Amino acid sequence: MPNTATKRIAVTFDAGASVALATPVPPGYLLPLLQLSDSALPTGAFSHSLGLESFLHRGLVHDEATFSDWLTQFIRIQLVHSDGLAIRFVFEAETEAEIHRVDRELHASALPREIRAAGVKMGARMLDIAGSVFPCQELENYAAAVARGDCAGHPAMAFAIAGKSLGVPLAELLGTYMFSAVTSLTQNAIRGIPIGQSAGQRVLRAAHQEVSDGVVLAQTLGREDFGVTAPGLEIAQMQHERQRARMFMS
Amino acid sequence: MTQTATIGRLGTHSEWAGTLSLTIDRRGDRCIAVKQFHDGALRILRPHYLDESGQVCYVIINPGGAYLGGDSYLIEVDVAQGADLLLTTQSATKIYRTPNDRAEQHMHVRLAANARLELLPDPLIAYREASYGQVTTVDMDPAASLVMAEVVTPGWSPDGRLFRYDEVRMRNEISIGGRLVVLDNLLIRPGVGSPVDSMCFMGEHTHLGSLLVVDARVDAALVEELQALLAPLDPEGQLGITLLEGPGFALRALSHSTEPLNKILAAAVDLLRERWTGQKPLNLRKY
Numbered sequence: 076m077p078n079t080a081t082k083r084i085a086v087t088f089d090a091g092a093s094v095a096l097a098t099p100v101p102p103g104y105l106l107p108l109l110q111l112s113d114s115a116l117p118t119g120a121f122s123h124s125l126g127l128e129s130f131l132h133r134g135l136v137h138d139e140a141t142f143s144d145w146l147t148q149f150i151r152i153q154l155v156h157s158d159g160l161a162i163r164f165v166f167e168a169e170t171e172a173e174i175h176r177v178d179r180e181l182h183a184s185a186l187p188r189e190i191r192a193a194g195v196k197m198g199a200r201m202l203d204i205a206g207s208v209f210p211c212q213e214l215e216n217y218a219a220a221v222a223r224g225d226c227a228g229h230p231a232m233a234f235a236i237a238g239k240s241l242g243v244p245l246a247e248l249l250g251t252y253m254f255s256a257v258t259s260l261t262q263n264a265i266r267g268i269p270i271g272q273s274a275g276q277r278v279l280r281a282a283h284q285e286v287s288d289g290v291v292l293a294q295t296l297g298r299e300d301f302g303v304t305a306p307g308l309e310i311a312q313m314q315h316e317r318q319r320a321r322m323f324m325s
Numbered sequence: 326m327t328q329t330a331t332i333g334r335l336g337t338h339s340e341w342a343g344t345l346s347l348t349i350d351r352r353g354d355r356c357i358a359v360k361q362f363h364d365g366a367l368r369i370l371r372p373h374y375l376d377e378s379g380q381v382c383y384v385i386i387n388p389g390g391a392y393l394g395g396d397s398y399l400i401e402v403d404v405a406q407g408a409d410l411l412l413t414t415q416s417a418t419k420i421y422r423t424p425n426d427r428a429e430q431h432m433h434v435r436l437a438a439n440a441r442l443e444l445l446p447d448p449l450i451a452y453r454e455a456s457y458g459q460v461t462t463v464d465m466d467p468a469a470s471l472v473m474a475e476v477v478t479p480g481w482s483p484d485g486r487l488f489r490y491d492e493v494r495m496r497n498e499i500s501i502g503g504r505l506v507v508l509d510n511l512l513i514r515p516g517v518g519s520p521v522d523s524m525c526f527m528g529e530h531t532h533l534g535s536l537l538v539v540d541a542r543v544d545a546a547l548v549e550e551l552q553a554l555l556a557p558l559d560p561e562g563q564l565g566i567t568l569l570e571g572p573g574f575a576l577r578a579l580s581h582s583t584e585p586l587n588k589i590l591a592a593a594v595d596l597l598r599e600r601w602t603g604q605k606p607l608n609l610r611k612y
Contacts, residue, residue: 145524156510183506188567310564311565316567
């Protein structure tokens, strides 16, 4: 296969556009999408545990298995019902007012102060990066709304607006965002628990099915499910504000 | 924004199982319902005055004793400028089996400038195979004051097991001047999804207490003061309290029974009463 690919590229150089048209290339959105979903994207995700650190502190998360369990719950609860649904509602929005409403509900549904702050902070970074990776009017409008204070900002919002403008299919948009968030949290767990890099990769592999299920859920849940959270996670996220000797900002 | 409540068929009900509508205003140095309407399976007791503050206390009663499947209840409360209402229930809200359609309660609250509402209902108990959806929307003036508490218990079934209900949803939407500031959306569905006994859900705990306060006088210092006051009442380390935009604060606590939660919520409510209105600690069971 690699040989064939090389040959085809060579042919396009020789034969010009007519052959190039028949040559498979990645869809135009793939590389921007990969860039925006890279876990090393400087949004500050490496400094947000989103409640995980409270469970580390209590000793409930202490190894690969317990972290994997926590991650599964985090995907099913917050990642699907807040970030995932926000992405879908942005994708389905037909007007800017609808996008603003999604932003407001997403922000208002984050009761723990550090989770709201994390959304605003990472949202601003994601918006800035997305605007440079794929400048478009929709992102500019959203950035202006955030600057005016009409919107709060959230990484899922900026990611969804960029992805929608890029023409990314919804399932791919959801899958890449969720897996990127899962990867960031796993990197944080590798440092925070700590667990080994190989253990981290096993957790990520095991999360594939959960993320896929989450993508389906985010496409099937209703508006009344937006922002649903769970008391144990919320309490941990609130308690983190008072935790001493913290590695993470949330 | 208050029109975004989305449980069930909000706004399209032609028949409610019970409705209650109250408009509270100040008459002289006391507050009273200046308009009052009820229909079906919702009533209120005559007004009480628990102290000399002028705050009126109304008690909602459900003569049927429980919410049944397919029943929808509508409660509308308007508190006029400067008026002060304490709204509670006569007994726990019980949800029995709802074989076909969930039971629902829709509550819409409007608070004018300097109006105050303390909404302190008895616990919610959902029994085996019950589904319940509750939506409370509050549209308040920036100078109004809102305190709302809730305790959710796991119910029980004839086999003695807890958490045998199908689903409990409780959604609170609080807007200030038409702008949504708090969307508190709780869904407990013990049979599916994230297990109810998982660490992110309720762990090994069974009872949930929740308090939302939106009031311009809330600040970070008050949240810290509450944390210091309440921490000793929470031996299990399952209390979270956080500053909300509004401003306001949210409190969540988990426990194995109702009593510790009632104590935590009462201590918080009493501190606010003492601080803001000079009222004595609340004792709803005196009368």
